[in-house]
Amino acid sequence: MITIQLNGAKKTLKGPLTLAGLLLELDVPKEKVVIEHNMEIIPKERLAQVRLKEADEVEIVHFVGGGAKSGGGALVIVESPAKCKTINKYLGDRYEVAASMGHVVDLPKSKMGIDLEHNFEPQYIVAKDRKKILAELKKKAKGKNEIYLACDPDREGEAISWHLKNQLGAGKKVARVVFNEITKEAVLEAFNHPSDIDMNLVGAQQARRVLDRIVGYSLSPLLWQKVGRGLSAGRVQSVALRLVVDQERKIRAFVPEEYWTIEAELKKQKGAPKPFIARLEKIDDKKIEMKDGQAASSAVENIKQLPFVVREVKKQKKRRNPYPPFTTSKLQQAAYNLLKFPASKTMRVAQTLYEGVEIGDEGSVGLITYMRTDSVRLSGVAIEETRGLILKKYGKSYLPEKPNVYKSRKDAQAAHEAIRPTSVFRHPKDIEQYLSPDQFKLYSIIWRQTVSSQMTPAIVAQDTADIAAGEYLFRASGSRLEFPGCLVVQGREEEQDNPLPNLEAGEMLTLLDLKHEQHFTKPSARFTDASLVKALEELGIGRPSTYAPTIQTLTERDYIRREGGSLVPTELGMLVTDLLVKHFSKILDFEFTARMEEQLDEVEEGRNEWVNVVREFYGVFSGQMELAKVQMQTVKKEAEPTDEICETCGKPMVIKWGRRGRFMSCSGWPECKNAKSIPTDAVCPQCGKGKLVARRARSGRGRPFYGCTKYPECTFIANRLPKAGEPAVDLKTLEEKDPEIYG
Ligand SMILES: [Zn+2]
Ligand SMILES: [Zn+2]
Incomplete structure (x- = not known):
């Protein structure tokens, strides 16, 4: 049994089901609805392919019907069906609420669609899959006097509203309504104060769209030509990738250094108080540097003989201020x-x-x-x-x-x-x-x-004790939560509660245990979603609307992969970054990219024109582009030879770069199209003859899995490589029995 969210409500399904199956079960004709699956509109022809999983979100938007009586009413347009539903009940019968499902017009997919010679005029079109939605909206607008555009309160929402106005607004009263939350008060308040479309916001959105389009549609073909087919690059995306690649290089170049610590477990002499830990900080008033085990063990031998005396106790009260609400x-x-x-x-x-x-x-x-x-x-x-x-x-x-x-x-x-x-x-x-x-x-x-x-600060009592054993100085610290304040809602009170016993200067202590331990310095951590977003924000790269899509694009394009919680660049990600840094130094520069974001903000605030921003950028970009076309090395031609012979035509196989990284291709390409993944070193646990090789389902979607190079004689499949010495890996039956080798 699986449970999904259907139009915002929980629905339990008896067994596995596709979207098409769900419509059948609900008795909804698919011609009359648009289906949104996890925020993505699913074209009719794909409904039978999308399998519902636990916690999936499905929205079914009906085209026909709607509350308003014809004539004289008002049409309200929002982006999504869920929002449509919430707003609908706040507005009276005179209003009909409809969803635009995002942008109704956009740049064409097949070409750049920017007039580079004439003020970067974008060539907006109604995409094929938007035609029906737009037609429905037009039908609904017919006979209505007023149109209210209630899209989200940001640049994107403003631009969607503007496009809707251009498509539907002729001869009607068109107003923009903006609210920050979908509650009755906020929505009615917004409808009481309708405004015009803010063309500064639209300009800022348009500038970003045009910049990203120019970069994407220029760099990607260049990479196809120089590296491999299907590769892509993007303005903010490639700079974010550079951060991850730079970090990985630092980590790989890092040389760990050995160091040792000494910890004493101590206890007051009187009573039966809790023991506590003090750490060696100084010897002869100098910060310790203990680089090897011998120094540590000889220090331990010395210290064992010495009495432990409290030298000084510092008591402090610290305020833990609350954090701001979330951005x-x-x-x-x-x-x-x-x-x-x-x-x-x-x-x-x-x-x-x-x-x-x-x-x-x-x-x-x-x-x-x-x-x-x-x-x-x-x-x-x-x-x-x-x-x-x-x-x-x-x-x-x-x-x-x-x-x-x-x-x-x-x-x-x-x-x-x-x-x-x-x-x-x-x-x-x-x-x-x-x-x-x-x-x-x-x-x-x-x-x-x-x-x-909005709460008062927490108050934490913090005690630090310096404890001497001859020339060796140890330090112990503890804290006690005096007043929880803002921590009370966070449920984090215990973290602050780890008090030291009450110590006094001159007091003798009992040594219970003395430990020395080996450590190695560690490189800075790899990026996670959290630390990458933090870094992007601190560098001024990207904005609230772009952090998540940027990371998602990089993983989808196999430039970075998730390893545990970390973001690790792939070989492909590193290669593409190196090429771009070399030939597009400006575009890949953190400060330059941050400056572009600031200029977009200036457009939003009406202090700059969007065309000026694009023109300035294009001046820099097109210059580097012309040079790169000539100077960028053609990685494609430098295919590495291998010992393998193509089983189709007998020519040798070579290693090339493609959309999924390095792969093996027949040197007879394009006459022979044989291509396969590069096998790993892992021997197949089933037949013992083949090697395991990464493959992908025919659809190209989903996680890669591992099969045997002896396929189809050997049908071994696993969802990960066996670890060293592991006899068998968990086998997983995959839906697609006939996986296509990717390349
Ligand atoms: Zn061949
Ligand atoms: Zn095998």
Whole structure:
């Protein structure tokens, strides 16, 4: 049995089912609906291929019907069906709410679609899969006097609104309504104050779209020509990849150094208090540097003979101030660190909370504010409500005299807000039954962060004791939570509670144990979703809307892979980065990219024209592009020879680079199209003759798996390589029995 989210509500399925099967079961004709599966619109012809998995989200959008009576009414357009549903119930009969399913027009897929000679004019088209949606919207707009564009409150939402206005607005009153949360108050307030489309926001979106398009559609063909078919590069994406590659190089070049530590387990002489640990810090008042085991053991021999005397005790009280409420980047970091959610999953789940969840009799309710923001501001109403909750639930000592105010990044939009619950009175536990487990976990950390941000600081008593044994100085420290303050909601009180016994200067202590231990210095850690988002934000690369898609693109294109929680560049990622850094030094430069983001902000604020930003960038880019066409080495031609002979035509096989990294190709290409993966060193545990080789399902999607080079005689399949000395790996039956070798 699996449970999915169907139009925001839980639905249990008896057995495995495809989307097409689900429609049959629900008796919904597929001609009359659009299906969204985990935020992605699924074309009709693919419905039978998409298998539903546990916790999948499915939205079925009906085209026909709708609340409004014909004539004189108003059409309200939002991006998504879930949002459509939540808003629908706040507005009267006069309004019909429809979903645009994202952009109705966009740049063409088949060509760049930018007029480089004439002010970078974008050539927008209605894509094939958008035609039907647009036709339906046009039908609905017919006979209506007014159109309200209620897309999300950011550049993307503004641009979608602008395109909708151009497509549908002729002869009608068109207004933009902006709200930061989908609650009755916020929606009605927005409809009471409709505005015009903000062309500065549209300009900023258009500039980003055009810049990314120029870079993507110029660099990718260059890489095809020089390295291998199917490769791609992107403006922000390639710079983010460079961060990961640089870090990997540092890690690989790192030489670990040996060092030793000495720890004493001590106890007060009187009574039966808890023992505690003190660590050797100094010898003869000099910071210790113990590089080898011999020095450590001879020190231990000396110390054993010496009495331990408390020299000095320092008692301090420290305030642990609350953290600001979440921005997008901080939410992504916390969700990764606490819940192990990749950034893209955090955004997917947050979007469902923002767009609305069925809460019993209340119906569909937007549970959090808009999730793409770099503001830490809370609205006046939200602060009042949060302070009310703190007073009622936790008491006066947890409530600061005045509300806590946090500073946003300098360019953060004044009207935006942090990510917070639409009402803190909706405690996570109270609504748990209506949420999926992921929604519950994410909502809980948002709720806790918001409430704690308006609380008093925690107070921690911190004791440090310097303890002498002859010329050896040890240090012990402990802490005690005196007042939990903001930590009370985070459930992190215990972390602070590890007190030292009450020590006094001159006091003799009993030595229980003395340990010396070998260590090695460690390189800096690899990036995780959390630390990469943090680094991107600190460098000013990307914005709330781009962190998650950037990481996702890099993994999808096999430039980085996830290893445990870490992001590791692939060989392919390193090769492409090296080529780009060499020939596109500016475009791959962190500061240059940050400066571009600032210029987009200037466009948003009306201080710069989007065309100027694009023109300046293009001047730099096209110059490097012309040089690179000539100077970039052709990795393609430098195919490495191998001993293997092509079983199809008898010519030798060579190693080339492709979309999935290095692969073996027949040197007779293009006459002979034989291509295969490079086998690993692991011997097949089933036949003992073949080697294991990475393969991918025919669709090209999903994780790679391992098969035997003796296929089809040997049909061994495993989802990972056996570890050294491991007799057998867990076999996994794959749906596709006839996997195609990729290349
Ligand atoms: Zn061949
Ligand atoms: Zn085999």
